[in-house]
Amino acid sequence: MAKKTIITAAVTGAWPKKENNPNVPITPSEIADDVYACWKAGAAIAHLHMRDSDGNGTMSTEKFQETTALIKDRYPDCDIIINLTTSGDIHADDDLRLAHIEKLKPEMASYDCGSMNWLHSGLFINSPAFLERCGNLFQKLHVKPEIEAFDPGMIANAAYYLKKGVLKAPLHFQFCMGCANGITGSVKTLLFMKETMEQLCPGSTWSCFGVGHSSMEILYAALALGGHIRVGMEDNVMYAKGTLADSNAQFVKRAVRVIEEYGNETATPDEARQILSLA
Numbered sequence: 001m002a003k004k005t006i007i008t009a010a011v012t013g014a015w016p017k018k019e020n021n022p023n024v025p026i027t028p029s030e031i032a033d034d035v036y037a038c039w040k041a042g043a044a045i046a047h048l049h050m051r052d053s054d055g056n057g058t059m060s061t062e063k064f065q066e067t068t069a070l071i072k073d074r075y076p077d078c079d080i081i082i083n084l085t086t087s088g089d090i091h092a093d094d095d096l097r098l099a100h101i102e103k104l105k106p107e108m109a110s111y112d113c114g115s116m117n118w119l120h121s122g123l124f125i126n127s128p129a130f131l132e133r134c135g136n137l138f139q140k141l142h143v144k145p146e147i148e149a150f151d152p153g154m155i156a157n158a159a160y161y162l163k164k165g166v167l168k169a170p171l172h173f174q175f176c177m178g179c180a181n182g183i184t185g186s187v188k189t190l191l192f193m194k195e196t197m198e199q200l201c202p203g204s205t206w207s208c209f210g211v212g213h214s215s216m217e218i219l220y221a222a223l224a225l226g227g228h229i230r231v232g233m234e235d236n237v238m239y240a241k242g243t244l245a246d247s248n249a250q251f252v253k254r255a256v257r258v259i260e261e262y263g264n265e266t267a268t269p270d271e272a273r274q275i276l277s278l279a
C-alpha cells in the first residue's frame with residue numbers, strides 16, 4: 001500500500017492582509033469557504049486563525065465559534081479535521097488563548113513549545129505555566145496537540161513535558177521552518193529536526209512547512225524524509241517567485257500533485273485520524 005501523506009491547510013494565519021494578497025481569507029465566511037475548497041482539493045486538516053475587523057490576528061472566541069459553525073452548517077459533508085491556533089495574537093493573555101479550546105473542543109490545536117522573538121518586532125511568549133496548563137487542558141478535553149517547533153530546543157522541551165506527563169505519546173510535531181528568529185528552512189535543517197525528534201521523542205509523527213522562499217525545498221524534503229505537509233497562505237502569499245497565489249486550494253492542489261508524483265497517496269481526514277491517533 002502506498003504511504004499516506006497528510007496535507008494541512010493553514011489558510012490565513014495572523015499576518016498576511018489583503019494588501020499582501022487580495023485572496024487571503026479574512027472574515028469567518030471567507031475562511032469557511034476556503035476550508036471547504038481546500039478539503040475538496042485534498043486537505044485533511046484545517047489549521048485556523050481568526051482576524052478582527054481590521055484584519056489583525058485575534059483570539060476572539062466568538063470568531064472561532066462563528067467560523068467553525070459556518071463550516072459545519074454550510075458544508076455538512078466536510079469532515080476535515082479542525083485544528084485551532086492557540087497563538088493568533090501575541091498580545092492575548094493565557095486565558096483568552098485557551099477560551100475557544102474550552103468552548104469548542106476541536107480535534108486538534110496548536111501547542112507552541114517555547115518562547116521566541118517574533119518577526120523582529122515582538123515577543124512570542126509560551127511560559128512554562130502556560131505550557132503546563134495548555135497540555136493538561138488538552139488531555140482533559142481530548143484535544144490532540146500539534147506541537148509547533150520553531151527550533152530544536154522546542155523539541156527538547158516537548159520531550160520534557162512528555163516525561164512530566166503534561167503531554168502524552170504519541171506526539172505530533174509541526175516543524176516551522178524558515179520563520180524569522182527560528183531555525184532556517186533547508187533540507188539539512190529539516191533532517192536535523194527530524195533526527196532530534198526521533199532521538200528525544202521516538203514514535204512521534206511529524207509535518208512541516210517552509211515560509212517564503214524555503215517552501216518548495218521543505219515540501220519536497222518532507223516527502224523524501226517521510227513527513228506530512230502543511231501549505232497555505234499563513235506561510236506563503238506567493239505561489240511562485242513573482243506570482244501571487246490565487247487561493248489556498250491552489251497550494252493544496254500542487255501538494256496533491258507532488259505527493260502523487262512521488263508515489264504516495266493523499267490521506268483522507270479519516271486516514272489522518274488513524275495516523276495521528278485521534279479519538
Ligand code: ZN
Pocket residue numbers: 010013047049085110234
Ligand atoms: Zn498558525
